[in-house]
Amino acid sequence: MEATKSFIQASIDAVKEEVVTWRRHLHQHPELSFEEEKTSQYIYDQLKSFGNIELTRPTKTSVVGRIIGALPGKVIAIRADMDALPIQEENESEYASQNPGVMHACGHDGHTAMLLGAAKVLSSLKSHIEGEIRLLFQHAEELFPGGAEEMVQAGVMDGVDTVIGAHLWSPLEIGKIGIVYGPMMASPDTFYLNVNGKGGHAALPHQTVDSIAIASQVVTNLQHIVSRNTDPLDNLVLSVTKFVGGTTHNVIPGSVETCGTVRSFDPDLRKEVPKLMERVIKGITDAHGATYDFKYEFGYRPVINDARVTEVLEATVLEVYGDDAIDRMKPNMGGEDFSAFQQVAEGSFFYIGAGNPQKGADFPHHHARFEIDEDSLEKGVNLFVYSALKLLEAAEGREAND
Numbered sequence: 001m002e003a004t005k006s007f008i009q010a011s012i013d014a015v016k017e018e019v020v021t022w023r024r025h026l027h028q029h030p031e032l033s034f035e036e037e038k039t040s041q042y043i044y045d046q047l048k049s050f051g052n053i054e055l056t057r058p059t060k061t062s063v064v065g066r067i068i069g070a071l072p073g074k075v076i077a078i079r080a081d082m083d084a085l086p087i088q089e090e091n092e093s094e095y096a097s098q099n100p101g102v103m104h105a106c107g108h109d110g111h112t113a114m115l116l117g118a119a120k121v122l123s124s125l126k127s128h129i130e131g132e133i134r135l136l137f138q139h140a141e142e143l144f145p146g147g148a149e150e151m152v153q154a155g156v157m158d159g160v161d162t163v164i165g166a167h168l169w170s171p172l173e174i175g176k177i178g179i180v181y182g183p184m185m186a187s188p189d190t191f192y193l194n195v196n197g198k199g200g201h202a203a204l205p206h207q208t209v210d211s212i213a214i215a216s217q218v219v220t221n222l223q224h225i226v227s228r229n230t231d232p233l234d235n236l237v238l239s240v241t242k243f244v245g246g247t248t249h250n251v252i253p254g255s256v257e258t259c260g261t262v263r264s265f266d267p268d269l270r271k272e273v274p275k276l277m278e279r280v281i282k283g284i285t286d287a288h289g290a291t292y293d294f295k296y297e298f299g300y301r302p303v304i305n306d307a308r309v310t311e312v313l314e315a316t317v318l319e320v321y322g323d324d325a326i327d328r329m330k331p332n333m334g335g336e337d338f339s340a341f342q343q344v345a346e347g348s349f350f351y352i353g354a355g356n357p358q359k360g361a362d363f364p365h366h367h368a369r370f371e372i373d374e375d376s377l378e379k380g381v382n383l384f385v386y387s388a389l390k391l392l393e394a395a396e397g398r399e400a401n402d
Contacts, residue, residue, distance in 0.1 A: 008389075009297060011121040012381055017119070019377045022046065023113035024095035030084030030102045030109070035144035036061040039082050039112075043137050046116050052123040055134070058154035062147060065135035067122050073131025076388045077157065079148075079165040079341060080115035081108045087295040089344065091360075092366040099101045105370040107168035107354065114380030121151045121385050122167035131392045134160060136341070140255065144190075144299050148338035152344060153306055162309055162391050163347035165338045168354040170361055172398030176200070177317045178351030179381065180330040185303040185349070186263035187270055191277065193218070194293040197287060199254030204233050212245050214288045215256035218281055219243065225276045237333050255384070263333040265302045301339040310347040312394050316387045321379075324399035327353070352380050 031039050040061045047053050047065045052065040078288050089103040097103045119135050136156055138149035157163070172178050195218060197211035219240045226236050238260065245256035264270045274296040285292045317326050329351065338349050355361050356373035364367045 004208070006332045008121065008125070008385060009244055011124055012378070015117045015381065016378050019113045019117040019381060020374050022116050023109050023374065023377060025108035026082070026112055027104045028095050028098050030097050030099055030104045031138035032086060032102055033083040033147070034061060036082050036116050040137065040353060042080065042114065042274075043112060047119055048177065048348050049136070050064065050120045050123045052126040053119065058156050059139065059147070059150050062151055063137040063355040064151075064156050065119055065137075067119070067126055067129060067133045067135070069129030069131050070127050071130040073129075073392055074161040075132040075134060075138055075159050076391045077134040077160045077163040077341070077345070078109040078118065078384050078388055079136040079138055079163060079338060081138045082112045083108055083140050083142050083147070085142055085366060087366065087368050091371060093371075103368065103370075105367060106142070107170075107370075107372055108141065108339050108363045110168045110354070110372055110380070111375055114384060117377070117381035118384035118388070121381065122388065125249070129179050129392065131323050131395065133294060133388050133392075141337050144297070146300060146340065148337040148340035149170070152340050157341060157344040160345045161395060163345050164309065164313065164384075164387055165341070165349045165350065166352050166383065167336070168372050168376055168380070170355040170363065170365060170370065170372065172327060172329075172351050172353035172355055174353050174356045174361075174376055175325060176323065176327045176353035177316050177325050177379070178327045178353070179310060179317065180305055180331060180350070182305060183235075183265045183302060183306055183331045184305050185331065185336045185339075186237070186265055186333040187302045188299040188301060189262040189264075189270065189273075190259065190297045191262065192259045192295040193273070193281065194255055194257050195290055196255045196292060197288075197290045202252050205252060209289050210252050211254060211256045211288040212252065214285060214290045214356045215243065215245065215258060217284050219258065221280050221284060222258065222369060225273065227278065230239045234269055234330070235265050235333070236269060237261070238271070261361050263335070264380070265304075265331070270298070300335050300337040301343065303339045303349050304342065305348040306342070306346040309346050309391070313350055313387055314347055314384075316383060316390050320382055320386055327351075350383075352376050354381070
């Protein structure tokens with residue numbers, strides 16, 4: 001890389017205010033998953049204004065930019081998601097959502113703004129780049145089956161050697177970068193269960209098949225799958241999150257509707273859980289003369305970070321911010337469809353600390369008052385730029401050694 005670090009840093013410094021402006025515009029105009037038409041057009045227009053980027057629209061609401069260097073080399077992809085959530089924002093900032101019932105409550109507006117900033121900087125380095133840097137502006141991360149899989153099917157990862165992505169993270173304090181080796185985020189599967197009994201008068205329970213009592217036993221016993229049917233060292237979460245039945249105080253309902261989520265990392269365990277669940281459900285409902293309807297949906301794959309790519313990311317953080325900035329984090333049971341890109345190329349996902357109570361940036365993700373410390377945006381631009389360049393250099397080094 002012939003371009004000097006001072007030139008690169010000056011370019012990053014020059015784009016800082018624009019990144020904040022882009023983020024605030026996106027925050028004011030959020031769009032739900034698979035509906036990001038104005039968002040994707042805004043991104044396309046910004047990228048087009050930078051020059052030196054080949055643009056395509058692989059799906060209706062996604063954008064891909066290609067910065068093809070002057071010399072051949074590997075292909076590094078950087079991903080940012082852009083969709084919002086069906087939440088009514090409760091913040092009263094000047095850039096609060098103008099779309100009723102829709103809010104950027106997870107930081108995707110910041111992810112997109114950071115990648116736009118990185119794109120502007122990297123586009124100015126086109127003549128110095130050996131290889132290609134591909135910019136993936138992804139739709140619909142929040143809604144299964146997700147935009148990542150759709151983009152992969154559209155060919156956006158063809159020829160990509162390495163992919164990276166980042167998530168602004170309010171539980172992590174500003175200035176920290178979260179690095180995770182290996183398993184990072186779990187597979188978020190979903191289940192739906194209806195317990196069907198026989199309704200009747202609450203004063204005559206012997207004439208009914210009490211769906212509430214039976215469904216309650218099912219919920220309680222499903223917890224034994226984690227505590228008694230799987231290895232304690234396995235990472236597994238099974239949560240029932242909905243329980244709906246009945247209409248009034250003196251009627252035993254004929255059915256109860258429940259649903260929930262299962263989170264895991266291990267593919268074999270993931271396949272085994274629905275079998276264990278149905279064994280419990282069938283046993284309890286049969287014992288009490290009830291029936292059931294059970295549906296299990298496999299969600300995104302787990303995010304498993306490649307060790308080599310993660311080492312390069314960690315080295316980049318050390319070089320740019322020093323060891324004090326690194327937080328070597330544990331995995332968590334959240335889900336992310338970044339994993340779809342990792343099925344095609346080696347990749348790693350990392351966290352950018354965005355929490356700061358002094359600025360009101362201490363609410364959890366998906367909260368109506370979620371906010372980020374916007375100083376985190378510059379750090380994302382820095383790491384996207386320097387990591388992409390470092391990964392290209394690492395790829396050159398490997399080829400030279402082969």
